[in-house]
Amino acid sequence: MIELQNISKTFRKNKDEVHAVKKVDLSIEPHSIVALIGPSGCGKSTLLNMIAGLYPPSGGKVFYDGEQVTTVNTHAGYMTQKDNLLPWRNVIDNVSLPLELAGVSKEERYERTRKMLAEVSLDGFEEKFSSELSGGMRKRACLARMLLYEPQALLLDEPFAALDAQLRLAMHDLLLKLWTEKRQTILLVTHDLVEAVTLADRIVVFSKRPATVTYDEVVDIPRPRDVREVRFTKKFRDIYNSVWEHLKDQYDEERI
Amino acid sequence: MSQDDIGAAAIDEIETAAGDSEAGLGSVSRPVMLVLQILVGFAFMAVWYASSGTLVDSFMISDPVAVARKTYGWFASGEIYEHMWATIYATIIGFVIGSLAGIVGGVMLGLSPFLSRLLNPYIWAFNALPKVALAPLFILWFGLGIESKIALAAVLVVFIVFVNTFAGVREVDHDLVDSLKLMKASRWQLLTKVVLPSATSWIFVGLKTAVPYAVIGTIIGELIAANKGLGYLVQKAGSEFDTAGVFAALVVIAIIAVIINELVGLLQSRLENWKVVSR
Structure with a gap:
């Protein structure tokens, strides 16, 4: 259970104040997939950073499983927009890093890593350095790395934005498959409403900065979902339209 | 390899290097550069040798042959x-x-x-x-x-x-x-x-x-x-x-x-x- 109580975040630079997040209350049910959607730069990433415990909120409290998050939240795996691969390590050593930190033997972690790399179609790239990979490949390496150490909660910040449409569907499929096995709590920040409806149990719409919750909708499309077909169902269309009604206001204002 | 051999080889290399000068002097290959570097060293020693006892008192700057002899000794x-x-x-x-x-x-x-x-x-x-x-x-x-x-x-x-x-x-x-x-x-x-x-x-x-x-x-x-x-x-x-x-x-x-x-x-x-x- 992730709980945000009256969260605000203000960044100060000299005399300028930027209100990134304002008075957000949000509870995330354990084992659910929740999509956070809203205009870019609205403070969704800031929210994830606070849940990960990378920096404290200016006001309000973050709770994880009933405990206040005051330092780095090691229950959560965090996939940021920027790929945080170590440039001096090749793919297999990057992806197996969490197992290495946990003291897993080299043989075992390589074996598990190779399996995971095959899942994200990065097999054959084990020896490459991150500077030799495309943006999408780096994202997949990050995803593989995060899935490999099996955190209870996944914080995904636009994880599939850099991928082409086919690969994105494959990753959606993979994510749902792994979620069915492990039932992590997943918080997914995205711009893509189709992605949000396809994957999530619930969609939370944020306003433009400072981010506040403007709309909250439950996606009650039954699981398992076929990530390729689900978008053509009537239910999907209804949910899409009702969320879009609220989302488009945020964009219209922004355009002016 | 004697000193003359190096010199002759170096001159050859300089000519080939000059031949494709469009590529620029920065792209000279490594062995050619090594030869050039040795050549610069010899040129310096030649000047040193020639000026010792003529331009400058050889007591002050000795000369490369004497230095080489001393080192070898x-x-x-x-x-x-x-x-x-x-x-x-x-x-x-x-x-x-x-x-x-x-x-x-x-x-x-x-x-x-x-x-x-x-x-x-x-x-x-x-x-x-x-x-x-x-x-x-x-x-x-x-x-x-x-x-x-x-x-x-x-x-x-x-x-x-x-x-x-x-x-x-x-x-x-x-x-x-x-x-x-x-x-x-x-x-x-x-x-x-x-x-x-x-x-x-x-x-x-x-x-x-x-x-x-x-x-x-x-x-x-x-x-x-x-x-x-x-x-x-x-x-x-x-x-x-x-x-x-x-x-x-x-x-x-x-x-x-x-x-x-x-x-x-x-x-x-x-x-x-x-x-x-x-x-």
């Missing part, structure tokens, strides 16, 4: 080895001690904003000291033996390595550190898996800059008070008005510095092979 008789060994030993030990101290200090202060702010004025005060002036003190403390030379070399090295390591540790990508923290990395793991590897290129800049200073430290120690070492040879030859001997000792010193520098470069390319790949 030292190696042939074997008397040079004791001095070379003394200098190399003090340089390397001093370099290693100074580098380790610089790296440890740089990492500690780089990771602790409090310590670095606290010690900042003292560090810069220490850096402003002419450390060569510490030589008499070290001789007083550590005696006339090799220890005082090691200390002087280490003191000259430590600050250079420290400053570079400090900067490297400060430059570490904090997002990388955060992402490892989320993976439950311990402080020690953060240091060894992120901070040190990412500071490696900075540390090596420091190490490479420090090599000549280690040599200088040792030589100055030997100039002031010693009974062996290349610095001692320089000092002894000078006091005997033996300019060829002074030059011969300097040549050996320069060769040692080049060799140590190459060794550090070799170590660097071993540790940073990922950078070569990414080009």
